[in-house]
Amino acid sequence: MEIGPRLKDLRLKNDLTLEELASRCELSKGFLSQVERDLTSPSVSTLSDILEALGVSFSTFFKEERPTQVIFGTDDFFVDEREDYTINWIVPNSQKNTMDPIIIEIKPKSESMEIEPFDGEEFGYVLEGEIHLSINETLHLIKANQTFYLRGNQSHTLVNKSNCIAKVLWVVNPPIF
Template identity: 55%
Template sequence: MDIGHKIKQLRVQKGLTLEELASRSELTKGFLSQMERNLTSPSIATLNDIVEALGTTLAEFFKEEKKEKLVFHKKDFFVDERGHYTIHWIVPNTQKNEMEPILLELPQGGESFQMDPHSGEEFGYVLEGSITLECGDESFIVHKGETFYLLGKTSHLLRNDKKTTAKVLWISTPPLF
């Protein structure tokens, strides 16, 4: 960790000059300047005084921020093959997120799990084939290149009545799959 750089970032973020931080931490402006440029290193006690003057703690100061993963590759996917469908979990650990995308494959005669009523919303995009969306007492045929969007107020499921495999990108908020 580049301590000097992080101290400077915090100081600038708080809108403090070197002189103001020196006054708050009872250190000299010259010492702080050298420290920010990594020309000198503070003792633990001095570093503690500085981070307290910046309104934080040593624990927070040294806490490593975990980088959020933005891109997922096929090796990251988890495939769950069931009798009537296959789910590709294309974003791992989505329970912590606000939405959950899956790639659903339905073979001929395949049928998804039934989604019970919930407070969320769902979106689907048919990538291959066509599916029947059963939503309450209604049925809708959705072809390749078409989409569906629904509130989770009624029970619903997807069915493949065709002879070819259907693939659907299905996104739910909140995560329900």
């Protein structure tokens, strides 16, 4: 790990000059410059002083950042087969994100799990077949290539009354699946 460049990035993010940081740490400007260029290594106590002046803990500073995955394929999906439907989690660990997308395949003459009221929103796109969105015992027909959008403040289910599998891209915010 290159400590110097990371320290320099933190200093610049804090809008500090070398001179200002040196003054806060009671170090020379020349020494800090050498540290930032990895020409010298600070002692643990000196590094502690620098990090304190930058408002960063040791654990935060040394935490390795992993690259964020942005593209997912079928190898990344998690599939949960139930009696009446199959859920494909198409973004792994999406519960930590603000949206939770799934593809749900509802078998003929079946329905999805009931979604209890929650504080959020939902969007769905019917990829194949047709479904009925059941809200308060009212059925709303949604065909392939049509969408639905609703607030999560009412219980609802997706009902497949047809003889074919219905496939829906379903996205909720915040994650509840």
